[in-house]
Amino acid sequence: MRIPVARFDRVFVLTGAGISAESGLATFRDSGGLWEKHRVEDVATPGAWRRDPELVWRFYSERRAQAHRSEPNAGHLALARLEESIGDRLFLCTQNVDPLHERAGSRRVHHMHGELFASRCERECGHPPFADEGLYPSAAEIPRCGCGGRIRPHICWFGEIPFGMDEIGRALSGCDIFVTVGSSGSVYPAAGFVQAARLRGGDPARTVYVGPEPPENAEAFDEIRLGRAGDVLPELFLPE
Numbered sequence: 001m002r003i004p005v006a007r008f009d010r011v012f013v014l015t016g017a018g019i020s021a022e023s024g025l026a027t028f029r030d031s032g033g034l035w036e037k038h039r040v041e042d043v044a045t046p047g048a049w050r051r052d053p054e055l056v057w058r059f060y061s062e063r064r065a066q067a068h069r070s071e072p073n074a075g076h077l078a079l080a081r082l083e084e085s086i087g088d089r090l091f092l093c094t095q096n097v098d099p100l101h102e103r104a105g106s107r108r109v110h111h112m113h114g115e116l117f118a119s120r121c122e123r124e125c126g127h128p129p130f131a132d133e134g135l136y137p138s139a140a141e142i143p144r145c146g147c148g149g150r151i152r153p154h155i156c157w158f159g160e161i162p163f164g165m166d167e168i169g170r171a172l173s174g175c176d177i178f179v180t181v182g183s184s185g186s187v188y189p190a191a192g193f194v195q196a197a198r199l200r201g202g203d204p205a206r207t208v209y210v211g212p213e214p215p216e217n218a219e220a221f222d223e224i225r226l227g228r229a230g231d232v233l234p235e236l237f238l239p240e
Contacts, residue, residue: 018182
């Protein structure tokens with residue numbers, strides 16, 4: 001059964017690793033807590049960057065190369081069509097750092113964990129993040145900022161605060177429909193978004209989960225729609 005989206009309804013969609021996995025991108029859940037045979041502690045924490053920036057950049061260079069070969073799937077395309085239909089009444093928030101939503105045609109994507117094809121200064125010197133498709137497999141190739149600091153991936157690593165949490169909070173408090181797609185329900189703060197949508201003032205948002213298996217926080221959702229994002233999302237919404 002489709003979810004009606006009334007004329008003034010606001011929709012919040014959170015996408016997780018599952019939707020990208022359908023396009024062939026590796027996830028932690030599917031590989032025993034590893035990314036391309038690397039432990040998270042070795043490649044995706046501030047401590048890892050301090051210990052071995054060369055390893056970190058080699059890892060993210062591999063991920064950039066993999067993402068270059070990936071294409072959006074039917075799930076990404078369905079969300080792009082939803083945005084075409086309801087415009088800025090859709091708040092599309094993703095835990096993923098890949099550009100597959102944008103390649104599908106989505107124009108307003110909130111990357112709470114950063115973007116794979118962007119970089120920034122490690123010193124937070126005031127220079128903004130910038131688009132970057134470079135591959136830096138060796139320490140000698142890691143670029144330097146004008147201030148002298150090394151350039152790091154524009155990624156929210158474990159132990160860092162996700163980007164734009166105030167904006168996310170406002171969108172959650174104002175949404176009428178909340179949908180999570182392909183997220184495990186185990187990584188916070190994203191796993192708590194469904195509760196925020198349910199506890200907002202006035203009538204709680206309708207909450208729906210889409211994925212091949214129930215998430216760890218399944219009890220927080222009104223509905224669980226089991227299936228691949230590419231199969232479920234194209235038939236999920238019915239905008240008025």
